[in-house]
Amino acid sequence: MRNRRNVFIALFVLWTFLFPQSAPAADTFKVILGDSGAGITRINASFKGSLGNGADIYLQPCAGLIKSDCISSFSRQSQNSSEWIKLVPDEKILFPVAGVPRFGSSPDVISEMLTAYAQDSARNFPAGGMSPVYRDVNAAKDDGMRYLLNARAQGSIGSDAIASWNDFRIEVIPVKITDYSKLNLFGFPTLQLQSGFQTTTAFKIEIKSKSTKSVLAGWFYGRILQPEIKFTSLANDESLLEIIGSPITTHIAQGDITFSDYSTIRSANQNLLREVVPGTSAMMFGATYGFANESGAMKAWRVFSPYISDIASTSYTVFSLRTTKNYSGNANYYPQGCKSSEALDGVVSTNATMYNPTPPTYDASDGSLNFEVASPHLDSNRKEIQGNYSLVLSSKMAKCIWGADLTNFKATVSITNDSGATQVSTSVLKLVNDFYHFHIGGFTFSSPKIKIKLIAPPTSGGTPEVTPTVEPKESEVKPAAAAQAVIPIAVSPKKVTITCVKGKSIKKISAVSPKCPSGYKKKA
Secondary structure (H helix, E strand, C coil): CCCHHHHHHHHHHHHHHHCCCCCCCCCEEEEEECCCCCCCCCCCECECCECCECEEEECEECECCECCCEEEEEEEEECCCCCCEEEEECCCCCCCCCCEEEECCCCCCEEEEECCECCEHHHCECCECECCEEEECCCCCCCCEEEEEEEEEEEEECCCCCEEEEEEEEEEEEEECCCCCCECCCCCECCEECCCCCCEEEEEEEEEECCCHHHHCEEEEEECEEEEEEEEECCCCCEEEEEEEECEEEEEEEEEEEHHHHHHHHHHCCCCCCCCCCCCCEEEECCCCCCCCCCCHHHHHHHHHHHCCCECCEEEEEEEEEEECCCHHHHHHCCCCCCCCCCEEEEEEECCCECCCCCCEEECCCCEEEEECECCCECCCCCECCEEEEEEEEHHHHHHHHCCCCCCCEEEEEEECCCCCEEEEEEECEEECCEEEEEEEEECCCCCEEEEEEECCCECCECCECCCCCCCCCCCCCCECCCCCCEECCCCCCCEEEEEEECCEEEEEEECCCCCCCCCEECC
16 A cells, blocks of 8 residues: 555565675575564545545544544553553644655655545544554653554455454554654654663553444454453443553574575475575565465474574564464354353464464464464574463353363463473463463573463362363464463473585585585585
């Protein structure tokens, strides 16, 4: 929808910034795994779309005539304080009366001028304007620190001109504004991306929804540490979604692969991987890549891991959640026999480089939930990465999966690394706001396989395990969001490092069972 050329340029600049490494040899290209970065770091204008042209709406702060499908409140916590500090929209940033340009086929072609508009309930449209930028209302001195809050709904326009929504994202991006008169190509003040959230330790966001209510239900996945979720039904067919959590640090992995090796891998995987064209210098596979086409992010990790460095190419802090609806793979979110409700069903979140955005797989043989996550062993500063994974599950969905009230049940968590070593820890499931939360953390990455086993509270007849009413279908993990007390689990993967040579090229491969890439020979 935006100018493609500008998007490509922005992505290239972002890639160059994130991965300032030497170019690969002519017969190789870089494989990059993980999230692409901090998302769009500019102020954007809502686009109402048209038939055959999808709508892209940024929800506005609730104020004046905007009373639904809006950001009800936004606040943060700072270090050494439990007080919530209210954030307010930056009043110096105004939507130009004349509108801002939406570009067509080139930077010189403006297809239309986008303007702010009121809510249109008849067409199922929220009020639209620019993506809001918030400031700390209590700051004694304004240092220019701001928070770009993208509460973004995307959808399509039917022949009846009514909108339907199939994607919703929540993202907080730390930025600064030093000069309000310095406007970008799109007519808004230029934002400077910050490398972290400074003293902010947690955010609380409340969103009222009506037109977008259906897309704010179901499964969310993303990057939030220790979230608490609350979903409340209001009058007039409205709902209030509250999200509390902390920014999370995640990591991008990369390595070099030959075109011939990639072609062999692609053929062995029924050509589900994207085709690579000659001259390609890099190809990126997102953290949840392959969910829609059933290939799976973890499968991508397994086939590329021999070529991936054990040191992350970059590490960055982010706060984001996403939900997607109305496509063929959507059924994979739910175990067999369990259906999406009109409320929030669950959230999955992790700092892992790669994961699958589905609930854990249920193993009827031992009553456990199983999921996998993967990441380099070391971060970009060569420090051991401490993994975390959390699942927030509505009590209704939990009862559908396990057929029981889980109050006072315990979750037994076992983590098995590549070498087969296993550690087990147990934690009581916490029920907060009608959602069960359990979280694990402190494990190190070597593609750990993780099991969570539910154990009933003691009774006079013993300690029975949970027996499910249905057996969920086999699918790989869905990302959930981190909630409360983290279970500290340490796993020490036993890796071996070998040296591989090809002419003058030398590679060091670290893995439990390391193998040299195609064309390389192990140095004696």
